[in-house]
Amino acid sequence: MEDTDSMAGMGMAQEHNHGHGMYFCDGEPVMTEGGSWIGHFMPGVVFLLWGVHWMQGIFRKYFDSRRPKGPEYRAQTVHGLGRVPAYVESCCKAFLPMIAISLELYFAHKGGWRTMVCPAGTPRAGHFYGPHMGNWQHASMYPPFILAGLVDLVGYEVELPYGTQQVFLFMAFVCETLLMALHKKHTPLDTAVHSVLMYTMAVTALFVLLELAQPRNFLISCGRVFGTLLQSAWFFAATHIMFDHVPFWDEAEGADMGPAMFVPVVFVALIVLVLAAMVLAFLGFNTFYKIRDARGAAYERAGLLEDEPPRHSAHSNTYTAQAAHCGAGVSATAVSAGGAVPLSTFASHTAGAAHAHGTSCQV
Template identity: 50%
Template sequence: MTEGGSWIGHFLPGVVLGIWGIWTMQGVFRNFFNSRRIKAQYLSQATYTLWRFPARSESVCKLLLPVLAMSLELYFAHLGGWRSVLCPAGTARAGRFYGPHCFLYLALLCKSLLMWLHKKHAPLDSMVHSILLYTMVSTAAFALAEAVHPRSFLLSCGRVASMLIQSAWFFAATSIMFERHTAWDEEDGNDMAPVMMAPVVFMASIVVISAAMFAAFLAFHAFHNNVKGTRGCSYEQAGLLDADSHSAARTSPPNARDTNCHV
């Protein structure tokens, strides 16, 4: 294996992270507005349900989607060597371990560390992977901070934003490194313009995702206002709240819940 990754190997992680980020965002926003509606304090969650889907749905998706993405990369991007952990006979490394695949699943446990040690020599390649490292570390940092302060809605939003930004940068990296656009041609390191432009694209993605999250927040806010009163009570009775929200509703003072149902 001599190629430095593949187009599909960078595109598919962006898809998986994007799905996960959007899923988490809807859960965080629903949780926040539900807690406000039942006069309870916001409490972050590690996983979220989606309407009538079973509570284990997110965990199943987290298990299956990465396995599917890695399997597709092995099949489409590494033809010839994906069927075995040993290099085939007739090659220069015949009989030796095919390292990038032998430890592929173990890499899931140390993604950020792996990216930190992911040495790149070309300036643009180094910049792209350094930015990717920043997004991975920020996601881990927000998750840790959220565990320490589980009642912080802003930290939950930070975790969602970092996941979506990481997804967006995987898409950007796919285009920069594998689609051979003239704008990203370094001319063997003699042109520094692409390296200087990469952070601009990264910051632009942050701005776009922040705006999209704000628009989604406003949409949830409008929906929250529409389900107040009688419709709000029907919403709760229909079982559309997460388990923690139901628990908070049961422990809320009776007067607060009665007032909420008759706004």
């Protein structure tokens, strides 16, 4: 009789969990939704800042390349911002995810460490602790980005093979995509929301790979920005859909398919919104550069500009640093005999050279 009651209880747990139950260490089923509001909102903030940062760097390089004596446009994985050199982005990529992992697995929880396996002495000793599986899945997305950041930093000291930084950034987004694709979900709405999130990650990874093949294609670089911003926008949308508990998104434990069917409508609307925002940003940069170039031409006609000093040496040194960082594959005649350029030497370049060329992972 007890076995029958136990089986009935398990059946109810499976019904509540839509066919794939998770359990506490005492054997009780997990009846609450996975994830948290802050756990979805904060990644949206991170990818928004990262996407906007990439956009300003890519747009600046593109408009600089259109100027009469501007350098050729080439894709790169990191960018500077004003007087902040590009290797700061590499440092952020390498070390900030470590903080995210510590929050995901320890500091953000009242119970402390999110143990993976139920301890001895509990009814489910040796089995996975169900409520913590989501934390471990989320935390496992960060190490590939840490590795990509560390490879960036190594590239400042060692001449890496052509496109190494791009490959590691691509693999970071691929790992993120795979983890989201294999993320076990519950109701149709939950599945739809996380499937769309997986698509945004896959799009970003695809454009990073295309940049490796077509480094001079500005539109492909814009595709990477688009994928990153779309991923951010969908994180914000998922936060609202899953955790704000508005009646509009109540699917009645999966019985109402309406919310899941409306997810693609929201996704398409966000695609249009992100594209429109990028077009407006492009027009803003275009206007800024036109005004700046017009003023520069007026000053030049009035004789208010000094003759431009020779730039061969600075350009050569900066390009050498780029090649050392990114494995750009330049010929031996284009790179000085030393090959790799130490980070200290690279950081000593003037702000102007850093702005024009940056610590670029050029391919």
